[in-house]
Amino acid sequence: MCQICNRMKSWCTDRGIYRRWVNMRGKKELFMLITGLVLFIFDLVTDIFVGVRYRLKGEYWWFGLTLLFIIVPLYIVGVMAAYQTVSKDNLISSLSFACTWWPIFARYVDEFKYWKQTYRDDHPCGDNYKECSCADCEQYRVAITTSNKSAYRLAWVRYVETLTESTPQWCLQVYIMLRQWDFPWLTVLSAVVSLLSLAWSITALEKARVNKNSHNFTLPATVVFFTSQLSSLLSRLFAISAVAYVFKEHVITALVVHWKMMSVVTWLRITNFDDGMCDEVKRFFQNSILSFLLMLHVPNAFTKEYSSSRILHIVLYNLISVENVLLAIFAVTIPTPDVKHMSVLRPIVLSLVIIGVVQGTIFYIIYDKLFTPGQEPHEPDEEENV
Numbered sequence: 001m002c003q004i005c006n007r008m009k010s011w012c013t014d015r016g017i018y019r020r021w022v023n024m025r026g027k028k029e030l031f032m033l034i035t036g037l038v039l040f041i042f043d044l045v046t047d048i049f050v051g052v053r054y055r056l057k058g059e060y061w062w063f064g065l066t067l068l069f070i071i072v073p074l075y076i077v078g079v080m081a082a083y084q085t086v087s088k089d090n091l092i093s094s095l096s097f098a099c100t101w102w103p104i105f106a107r108y109v110d111e112f113k114y115w116k117q118t119y120r121d122d123h124p125c126g127d128n129y130k131e132c133s134c135a136d137c138e139q140y141r142v143a144i145t146t147s148n149k150s151a152y153r154l155a156w157v158r159y160v161e162t163l164t165e166s167t168p169q170w171c172l173q174v175y176i177m178l179r180q181w182d183f184p185w186l187t188v189l190s191a192v193v194s195l196l197s198l199a200w201s202i203t204a205l206e207k208a209r210v211n212k213n214s215h216n217f218t219l220p221a222t223v224v225f226f227t228s229q230l231s232s233l234l235s236r237l238f239a240i241s242a243v244a245y246v247f248k249e250h251v252i253t254a255l256v257v258h259w260k261m262m263s264v265v266t267w268l269r270i271t272n273f274d275d276g277m278c279d280e281v282k283r284f285f286q287n288s289i290l291s292f293l294l295m296l297h298v299p300n301a302f303t304k305e306y307s308s309s310r311i312l313h314i315v316l317y318n319l320i321s322v323e324n325v326l327l328a329i330f331a332v333t334i335p336t337p338d339v340k341h342m343s344v345l346r347p348i349v350l351s352l353v354i355i356g357v358v359q360g361t362i363f364y365i366i367y368d369k370l371f372t373p374g375q376e377p378h379e380p381d382e383e384e385n386v
Helices: 003-014 017-024 027-056 060-085 091-097 102-120 126-130 135-180 185-212 219-247 250-270 277-295 309-333 342-370
Strands: none
């Protein structure tokens, strides 16, 4: 530790300033970490109880689908978490370890350790560690960078978990309640927790991306971004559920059309026919896989990899918003013989979808104008490849 920093730390310690500063550090990060873990557990437990309820009522079809959307996503995120936790030299062992639900909890244990090292263990030179050139501070800066990259990888695991588990569970449970016109409190609670978990995972992913790029994701930015995502997701999921309720399995056709449309739009943004047809075909199929992330929303971690990322984000966001309104209008205006309670659902669906689109857009504009750090194109490093 340099002499100047040592004297400053001693002076602050004598007056209790340093200790109060240490106690204040990292509370926001700890809250984000604990909230993400609690939502994951609560979401999983409520889904299990809803599935058990279907089993006890003899509704084996709904029980099987609910169970399917629990087991398959858990294995997917288990593979991701195990690959991050277990030694990369033993991939077979990692995949075997992924068959259990422990890997994602092991990742959270790692993140709590990183949090303690970053925010509770004393900085070598206190708040001056960013400018200090001593060996301890340099080592500490490397540790912070490693911690941020690890948090980013965990955020991707949670994002994939909510995309593959919380999202289909929300749509399934809302669809079942509409078909049966029965709204048990446990099923409603499960749907609410799934929505909160999905919005929170997207917010945590954005926060981890910003922090990894050496920017500060403030508390106001967190609140505004979370509100934007919650509103947009509510609009999107209600539009999808309304189409499923009216047109049943044809909702899959609508989602496939959306997926291919997004694939073409993003491919056109990066295409370069001078590279040759084979390279373009390969790039198109790779982009089609990545465009699956655009089924619900537009993640900044996806668009930042492109040139003119802000324009691409606006185009994709507007496409999804317009699509939500059109889906809602089709669902409540096209008559179908076996659909009941449409007189009650019509104002609910239209109001939720339109209000969600408007409110989500307003809050995202606020975030984009006031809180988005670094609008310049971002070149991804190898740590972003999940």
